[in-house]
Amino acid sequence: MSFSGGLRLTDLNDYITPGQECIKPVEVKKTGQANGSQIKVGQSGDYYEVTKDGEETKLEAASITLNDCLACSGCVTSAETVLITMQSHHELLSVLEENRRLRSTGESSKCKRVVVTISPQVRASLALKHQMPTLSVAKRMTAVLKTMGVDHVFDSAFSRDLTLIESAREFVERFRKSEGQAGGETSLPVLASWCPGWVCYAEKTHAEVLPWMSTTRSPQQAMGVVVKDYLAKKLDTAPDRIYHVAVMMCYDKKLEASRDDFYNDIYKTRDVDCVVTTGEFDRMLSEIETPLDSASEVEQLDSLFKADASGERLRSSAGSSAGGGLEFVMSYAARVLFGIDVRPDIIAAVGRGETQHPLLQAKAVRNQSDHREITLLNPATQQPVLRFATVYGFRHLQNLVRKLKSGRLAYHYVEVAACPSACSNGGGQLQPADPSPAAKKQWVAETEHIYTSSEQTQSPEENLALGELIRDWFGESGLDSEAAKRALHTQFHGVVAKANPLGVSW
């Protein structure tokens, strides 16, 4: 079990001090009157409040569920980490098993529709281990899952396009707003919030930076709402009759899926029911004896895959395994705000040092590839108009927070990831046979290379299938509609640190 650095440092602590008491606000309705009632314990162990007149009222037991704990991230001890593993591939297998059983007893109508979403970073990791192209990985994963009884297999790169467009729109709106703002209080910088390790860390220890977080959902959660809202309507199924699994590159994503903000109160269902890591998925295939190496390939990938028109070739988004947020947002903002045309893949190439462009400047801060700055210049004045940066890994994150708090951050947009080398190096990714640090680094570099170069890139705005989906879902006003804003945005909640109740100072 390896959470990202941010989560481990702040949360994983078996030494529960009084200051780390459960902060889960369990609301208990109190009358607030000192009416002299007493508590009586009944025969069966229930608690009753007995008033002076002898009237007895049964008291409700306060309860905290696993999800409350996972969602809160106020204290994640190793006990919780064990519980988190319960949200694993065994859950998926048991849902499929239950479906099989219902079908055999003729109760097919009670079956759940099973949808699995796979992320491209996961495919890159599997591709490296099994030495096959990512397209084969996608086709074989689909084949195996469908044989197991899964109904649909989707690609989070598809929902990522949706998130990229919405993130870019959010940035432009906040940029415009900041131009009208005087003094220090601005809506900039925008801090990317797709990384749940970063979000949990920020909520727990640096709640002051939350106002700058982008509120656009991550690709995982955007797919969650596509599946449970859009797809549910298309299939004429209730959202709670769909079981949505995401195969992702880290354990932190399990916590993200458990957040209250991604829970549908009306249907009592989560947008993403279960997150399985790359490693867990690979283990599952070994357990059920259908390894990827010998799996056959499906003819056709399902519709919600980011692919070319024929559906035969996968497409990716320009940028690192963090998702390409920086590249697309800069490209979009450059065009919409300044009328400058520069494609995301050019920005990515300049960022990697592979090419040069007269209007783009890239710099690795302190020779660290995990902290890069990319600046867009105004063609007329040669002055910087957009200053973006990538910040991956806990130590760079520290400096980001420090600069932000002291008001010395010069960036307009920061792509943040808790893991060095971003998502290729997720805690749930497959590991090399050689455990030495050198081999590990080599492995991550190769995973990243596969991720960035095995498919041609395609700008999210060129994803025609996505365009159709947006129109179909939100109507003509598309992403400007209220429904879209509600569906694609989320909130953050700072954890309020309580004063040490023992009040000991030594």
Add this chain to the structure above:
Amino acid sequence: MEVDNDASDRDGHRSTSESWQCLETIDNAHKRTVRSVAFEPTQGRALATASFDGTTAIWEKGPNDETYDCVATLEGHENEAKSVAWSASGQLLATCGRDKSVWIWESNGEGDFDCISVLMEHTQDVKMVLWHPSEELLVSFSYDNTIRIWKDEDDDWYSAATLTGHTSTVWGGAFSHNGKYLASVSDDRTVRVWTWGTTPDESSDANAGLYYRPGISYECVATVPDSVHTRAIYSVSWGRPPNKDAAPNGGDSSSGSDLGYLATGCGDNTLRIFKVTTDGSLDVTLTCTQENAHGLSDINCVEWNPTYPGWLATCGDDGTVRIWYLEE
């Protein structure tokens, strides 16, 4: 934070004619205990203080100003910060704490520090961090009974060795003047002296590619048995031999076998001085004992004067700081 004037001879010690004056008190420097302080070694202008409130503050005196102002606050530790240390160059700062992590910071030239590494490999509370006298090599001492040595390769800090041997909390350590030996003290009542090889460990030679990070092989060359100290040893300091000059020199072994003196501060209220010599193998011999050095109180910290040999400062649970002189 004060330097106390002590010429007490309550306990029958010979008092000196030195008088020490408190120059400044920084009130309300932190919200909780100030656990560790360190002056910047090259210019002595800046002072770092690590506190149980989780922060490390950097203080500086203005050029003509006599008071210390807080110029930076380094946050990040999740709970109590236990130790702070400057590297020999004065460019790097290390902190550690109960959150089991060791943080390395680099001065950015503007009076502030950037975090360049967060090392989370200890499995328990880290009690102390210490830099090598000349190289950029960091050592950390922990409640998990191990000592870790950290190096950097390509601006990437990693654990080059884990020194095992102590059977209880390792409270602290000190380098010999020439930087070749490391002494460590522990709750297990022993003092251990370690040395290490500069050639990379065989087992990590596997992938000598782009990401190669050489390990270090180590050896414990001397142990003061647990019969000598009767309680936990909290602090150790290694003074240079009197005939050596102040600047540490790395590879000099020609000026003889005298490696100076180790002083230990112990929970049995006794200050002990050991003479360290080497003649092929390392020899650590008890030469001097001062019982009840701070009365009936633990001795928490000992430190030899880096410039004037023979002068030693100690502090104890009795709330005093005492200055000692070792006569040959």
